[in-house]
Amino acid sequence: MYLFKQKDDLERLLSTARKQGKRIGFVPTMGALHQGHLSLIAAAKENSDLVVCSIFVNPTQFNDPADFEKYPITIDQDIQLLTAAGNDVLFLPSVQEMYPKGLAPEMHYEFGPLETVLEGAHRPGHFQGVGQVVHKLLSLVAPDKLFMGQKDFQQCLIINRLIKLLDLKVELVICPTLRETDGLAMSSRNLRLNPTERQNALHISRALNYIKDHVHTAPLQALSDQGIHQLTDHGFEVDYLEMVSILPDGNISFPDTPGNDPLYAVVAARENSSGVRLIDNMQVN
Ligand SMILES: Nc1ncnc2c1ncn2[C@@H]1O[C@H](COP(=O)(O)OP(=O)(O)OP(=O)(O)O)[C@@H](O)[C@H]1O
Ligand SMILES: CC(C)(CO)[C@@H](O)C(=O)[O-]
Numbered sequence: 001m002y003l004f005k006q007k008d009d010l011e012r013l014l015s016t017a018r019k020q021g022k023r024i025g026f027v028p029t030m031g032a033l034h035q036g037h038l039s040l041i042a043a044a045k046e047n048s049d050l051v052v053c054s055i056f057v058n059p060t061q062f063n064d065p066a067d068f069e070k071y072p073i074t075i076d077q078d079i080q081l082l083t084a085a086g087n088d089v090l091f092l093p094s095v096q097e098m099y100p101k102g103l104a105p106e107m108h109y110e111f112g113p114l115e116t117v118l119e120g121a122h123r124p125g126h127f128q129g130v131g132q133v134v135h136k137l138l139s140l141v142a143p144d145k146l147f148m149g150q151k152d153f154q155q156c157l158i159i160n161r162l163i164k165l166l167d168l169k170v171e172l173v174i175c176p177t178l179r180e181t182d183g184l185a186m187s188s189r190n191l192r193l194n195p196t197e198r199q200n201a202l203h204i205s206r207a208l209n210y211i212k213d214h215v216h217t218a219p220l221q222a223l224s225d226q227g228i229h230q231l232t233d234h235g236f237e238v239d240y241l242e243m244v245s246i247l248p249d250g251n252i253s254f255p256d257t258p259g260n261d262p263l264y265a266v267v268a269a270r271e272n273s274s275g276v277r278l279i280d281n282m283q284v285n
């Protein structure tokens with residue numbers, strides 16, 4: 001596996017690969033890799049000739065400084081996992097390499113109402129930060145396909161919109177959420193949970209499964225209220241637990257009743273004893 005820390009070195013290799021007609025697949029991450037990330041690498045390998053993974057804990061998307069400071073970093077293990085998974089190129093830039101002009105926004109992205117609901121409402125500025133870094137990464141890698149996880153439900157919609165705003169040719173491939181055997185969505189932040197907190201975190205996917213089991217027999221509002229109660233009863237602070245659909249224009253709607261469109265329960269909750277904020281979502285109809 002090639003490991004590049006400088007944009008120039010990465011660009012040189014990619015330019016040669018493109019001249020050879022290779023299709024480039026790209027998997028951006030923040031590291032502390034788990035099987036969920038590796039499933040994206042596997043999907044990229046199946047659908048591309050050259051797979052690039054980036055690991056960069058992007059400071060501009062963290063609204064909570066403590067979350068940034070405590071973000072897990074396991075770079076040696078990440079390199080081993082990527083090598084074993086047959087990843088071709090790892091891009092591991094510094095903050096200076098990604099933001100040579102400093103962290104102040106260079107531009108504002110017009111994401112519209114998508115930016116002000118759910119994650120956007122609870123993490124102000126988060127999606128502008130995601131937009132900044134993904135814009136830079138896509139300009140650099142210029143992949144044919146971009147692989148991202150459904151676990152970050154709203155992020156997928158934001159990136160879809162970013163691709164349209166910038167009129168990029170890249171195809172966004174959304175991959176399913178990988179879960180631990182007991183149902184907990186794999187997440188780098190799970191590493192910050194001790195065994196008791198890790199066990200408690202299971203209540204997130206339980207609440208989503210409860211909603212899925214009752215979606216045709218109870219009003220949606222009652223189900224989200226029940227899900228919120230289940231979580232607060234187990235020591236969570238719930239930022240949101242909502243039932244949503246995706247509108248044809250890529251925005252999010254909040255239906256009162258299940259219709260024909262896919263309906264998703266989306267949740268963000270802080271496990272209070274650890275202070276770790278986790279997100280998850282599940283199609284419930
Ligand atoms: N359980 C999972 N299954 C599939 N893809 C995932 C999973 N978790 C994360 N991803 C995807 O991996 C990519 C990189 O995400 P990231 O590095 O932030 O990992 P993460 O586990 O989501 O970390 P955290 O949620 O703690 O920030 C994103 O596209 C994300 O949606
Ligand atoms: C897309 C991303 C790599 C941008 O920093 C990050 O938000 C993530 O890991 O989901």
Ligand code: BAL
Binds near residue numbers: 061062155
């Ligand atoms: N996986 C989304 C990145 C973040 O939480 O900042």
